[in-house]
Amino acid sequence: MSPTPKFAPVVAAVALLFAAPAWADTATLDDALDNMAASTAKEYRAARGQALGLASANRDHLSALAAPESWTRENWPQALSAAALLAHLDDPEAVAFIREIPGMDPDMYLRKRVPGPNAYRALRRFGERAVVPLLEAQVKSPDDFPFTTAASHPRLDKEQIPVLRAQERRALLQGLIRLLGQNFGDVRGIPFLLDVLESGEHDDALRMEAAASLGGIGTPESEAVLTTLLSSSGTPGFLRHGAALGLARVPTQEAQSALVARLGVETDDEVRRGIIVSLGVHASPAGWAARGEEFARRGATVRDAAGVLLVEIFAEAPNEPERAAAAQALATCYPESALPGLTAVREDTRRPADLREAAADLLAVLDHRLAR
Secondary structure (H helix, E strand, C coil): CCCCCHHHHHHHHHHHHHHHHHHHHHHHHHHHHHHHHHCHHHHHHHHHHHHHHHHHHHHHHHHHHHCCHCCCCCCCHEEEEEEHHHHHHHHHHHHHHHHCCCCCCHHHCCCCCCCCCCCHHHHHHHHHHHHHHHHHHHHHHHHHHHCCCCCCCCCCCHHHHHHHHHHHHHHHHHHHHHHHHHCCHHHHHHHHHHHHHHHHHCCCCHHHHHHHHHHHHHHHHHHHHHHHHHHHCCCCCCHHHHHHHHHHCCCCCHHHHHHHHCCCCCHHHHHHHHHHHHHHHHCCCCHHCCCCCCHHHCCCCCCHHHHHHHHHHHCCCHHHHHHHHHHHHHHHCCCCCHHHHHHHHHCCCCCHHHHHHHHHHHHHHHHHHHHH
């Protein structure tokens, strides 16, 4: 029975009264998320505390804000804030884990034969659940991580503490960079990795690792970034090398084409060797097969093309290090298409004896791997 016109305004007002708190909560939550996105350290924790009080009643809203399509260069701080709230609500074990990462305690890592902190091994075992809590800690409150202090480890020399803290900070960042490259198709890591690449605040090795991890994500966006880095002569050599390592992990024929194109014009010997090795890694059958039958079929085509090209590089290399890189690449992807070319090199008496001997050794390696 519908209300009479006389009571309709009263019913509408009551309905609005009961609906208003939900609207208000969403609006207040959005304000708190904006505060989280714009703040760090103490201010961030305060904003997160306010938002957590509203989060349980607005899970669908948070899930939409934290969806993969929200992790763009412009919006990823908001997406991270929403994802962090969901992690604190639904996965407190992961939030707690990143504060007690095995391998980051000097009482343990200083006992190793090669002492030094390491976060990635434990993060890899814990897996994808650590991504958001670790991104939150690294971006929003990096000083909250329990790095070594004189108070936490009074038995250590005071002069040693700053050195260990610096090593631990780097190990934690390196662990995050590597973890982000572990999850194929997980776009949440792209904005952070691009920041590491472009900021200039990090050492060359970490920026190279960021490029490699972009390739591990393997999306069209990350492939386009890496192709641009590799193809530009204005890119520093170490980043061209890193881009090659990244493209080696992108399962497309276009990635192979980008590597081949750059090799044709690259003049830096170290980068050339990196590209050659990357061609072998890219053509390795295991990486393609791990993504399913369709990828395995595409990978077979890539592998055949790589075999012919790598034999040519091996036979015509201008120096021994480049030839060794080609041999390493061939051993990595062990393509059957390389066998005729290597056999021809081995049998060609016009070739230098050491090259023919190297071809024979490489044929034995490939025959062994193909027979397995």
